[in-house]
Amino acid sequence: MNKLLLGAAASVMLAQPVLAQDKVLTIAGSGGVVKEISERVFLPAFEEATGWSTKFVAAESNILLEVRTMVASGQMLYDAMEVSASAYPQAVREGLLEPIDYKLLDPNNELPDKAKKEFGVVAASYSTVPVQRLDKNPEGRKMESWSDFWDVEAFPGPRSLKQQPEYNLEFALLADGVALDDLYDVLGTEEGVDRAFDKLDELKPHIPVWWTSGAQSVQLLSDGEVFYSTTYNGRVGKLQESGIDVEIMWNGGALHTSHVGIPKGAPNYEAAHEWVRVRTMRPDLEAEYVKHLPYPNFAPGLFDAMTEEQAKTMPTYPANADLQFVANEEFWADNIERIRERFDEWLLE
Amino acid sequence: MSARSYLWLFLPALALLLLFILAPAADLLRASMFDPDFTTEHFARLVTRGVYIDVMLRTIRVSLIVAVCCTIIGYPIAYFINLQPRSRQTILLFLILIPMWMSILIRTFAWIVVLGRDGLLNEALAAVGLIDEPVRMLFTSGAVLAAMVQILLPIQILTCYAAMTEIDFDLIRAARVLGAKPRQALMRVFLPLSLDGTITGLVIVFMLSMGFFITPALLGGRQDTMIANLIEFQVQRLNWSFAAALGLVLLLLTIVMIVLLRGLGRMAARRILKAGL
Structure with a gap:
């Protein structure tokens, strides 16, 4: 009986890992249109899934500079961040990123290998x-x-x-x-x-x-x-x-492929994984996102939901990719x- | 009480100077020489590669041109304002202050609108039939100079004006009474008396030009890179030590040039005072 109760409690906790209303996830990413569309598509989905609120910080070109300073000072303000294709190897080498826990993120192994890097998940290609x-x-x-x-x-x-x-x-x-x-x-x-x-x-x-x-x-x-x-x-x-x-x-x-990663010392490591899931594994959201920005990722089943005309503007559309x-x-x-x-x-x- | 007992009044200013000028400058020196161990490679790179010397010389040259242009244009304007009745002076000064309060970024962007291929100037020139094809004006040294002069001109005008208001007009009258023609009174009394303030203005404009960043970045081409642009560039590249070395060089160059300019200015002023024009 006790075990059952514990199990039930655990499953409730797993289903709603983070319920507290005052929890805020801080995400750093590109400004401009990218920010605009993210705020319309992904952030509400994340908020709905977790009950957290979100803060999206537009950091244009020197995001690595910011994160390096934050890591050095032990004061990490971001929970998740965009890691551009070129920033990724450097961020990894300097130890600015937390490893991604794929057991937590993708327990059913739905993401293709190409999408999964040790310290980031492919969020977009351009x-x-x-x-x-x-x-x-x-x-x-x-x-x-x-x-x-x-x-x-x-x-x-x-x-x-x-x-x-x-x-x-x-x-x-x-x-x-x-x-x-x-x-x-x-x-x-x-x-x-x-x-x-x-x-x-x-x-x-x-x-x-x-x-x-x-x-x-x-x-x-x-x-x-x-x-x-x-x-x-x-x-x-x-x-x-x-x-x-x-x-x-x-x-x-x-x-290029860019990633979403979790910076070293991020205050909300587990909730950040939920954000990574929302950002990289939801074909419904991703289809909506690429309607505005042709930066497709590897969300399972993404291209099924797309017209040919739209697919042609995508960098990963086979005729373009070749x-x-x-x-x-x-x-x-x-x-x-x-x-x-x-x-x-x-x-x- | 002797003057000495009031020396403590300097303490706040001294503390400010120490905390916000000297300490950061010392840190800059440290950052440029320790990367992380002691090294002179950054300074060596600065002096051994011709391109950086070019950038330093260009920064000084551009700043000098801007300072001299601002002086030549600003001095007569300040003189003119000074001659107006009080109420009109206020209005004219206000007209000069308004653009000065506007952000440099905005004023620089305004120049893009004016100088672009499809910009106001090109369209105007095409409309009156002076050109057939748009002329490249953006991303040239001329664009940088024009914008810098326009941006810094109010500072020179105000400094000159401030110096001129302190001149006792009775001295001019005295010169006239003693038989000087208006031109002579202007050249031999007014000009020498306003010279110190004018040189101060020139030095201020020069100093500000040395650190100019946005305007050359937006209006110039790669041939217009100044030291401040290089610093920003190196910070973007995460080469903090090299950026620190550049910053230190900029600081030293500026100080040396200020001392030189002031010295030369004083010398010229003394000669003018002695010999007249």
Whole structure:
């Protein structure tokens, strides 16, 4: 009898792990549209499931900086956080993340292996893609490849790239004729890096401004300050809606996966897992989310609920995915110090 | 009571200086030399790679140009205001204060609207038929200079004006009574008396320019990078020690330049006072 009671109590507690009304889960993530949609889709679902309230903190580009400071001071303010593709290896190396307890998160093993990392679950995928202003193209011509992006004779006009070496070196090598599959073999050698920088040298005079935030890249395209620029695929829909004649060139884009993780010393470790579940494993919510932002994740059964038209705007839509390379974050984590210093000084030259 | 017994009145200011200026500066020095063990690599990197020297020289050059432009434009405006009746002076000063109270970020963004490819200036030039294709004005050094001068001009005007209001106009009258032409009275009495305040304004504008960050970041290209931009960049890159070294260099450069500018300014003032113009 006693055991039964205990069992019942335990199951009640499991079903409603956190009932207290004054409990607040603090989540850090991107601002802008991402924040807007998260607040509409995921946060209410989490609140409904747990009875907790939530606080979503928009931390633009330096989330790692914040978390590192919080870990150092022993004062972690976030329970869960977005960990971008490029931040993940570094965050892991510096021990800024708690391991994910998959027994707690995914007891029935529904997530594919690809989605599960030791310190984070894939929450979204996105691409860094070149975008062209169709109305600025020469009559009857359209960019098809990175070679076209580099071809300032055939496609005159100012261009922009992100102010960082990551993926730009890959893009330069693709423009120089390297095949998608050989990209990181070439880049892994000193000559490969030199080759990429030589190729970037060609384009440098035609880049009046290097963008530093996604918002800026979109603004530059929208104002016509540049005709061609890389940007994140999720930004392009809004741009098109506002009447700007732009198109993504999926060929040679960089595909990234980002994660949701739990920072070291998070005050509510278990509740954070519930948030991770809501964020990564609910196809109904995810379908709603990708209606607004084409950053799909591995929520089981997601693509079943989607029209083909919608699926085509997704970076993981097979026709798009085949044209892209998967950004190798391990490579960048290992080589970034060396290459970045060179890139930063190259920019100033 | 002697003056010495009032020295304790300096204590709050001293404490403030120690806590919020000297201590952080010392910490900056520590951060730039210990990463985590003692190292001079960051300073070595600064002086051995030409690109950083270029950025330092550019920062000084841009700041000097801005300070001189603000002085040339600001001095006559301050003089003009000073000549107006009291009530009109208030209105004119207010007109100068309003833009000064606006955030630098907003004023910089306003320049983007003016200078963009499809911006006001390009459209105006195209409308009157002066250009066929939009001219690139954004992301140029000219854009940075124009915006910095516009942003810092009120400071120079106000400093000059403050110096001018303290000049006893009886001195000008005395000069006129003694036979000086209006121009002579202006050049040989008024100008030298207002010179010290003008130099102070120039130094303040120079000092503020040295740390300018938002304007070159938004309106300039990579060829307009200033030290403050590099610092921000290195902090973003999590290279705190190198950023600290840059910060220290910026601090030292600014101090050296201020001393130099003040010294040169005083020398020039003395020469003008002695010889007249």
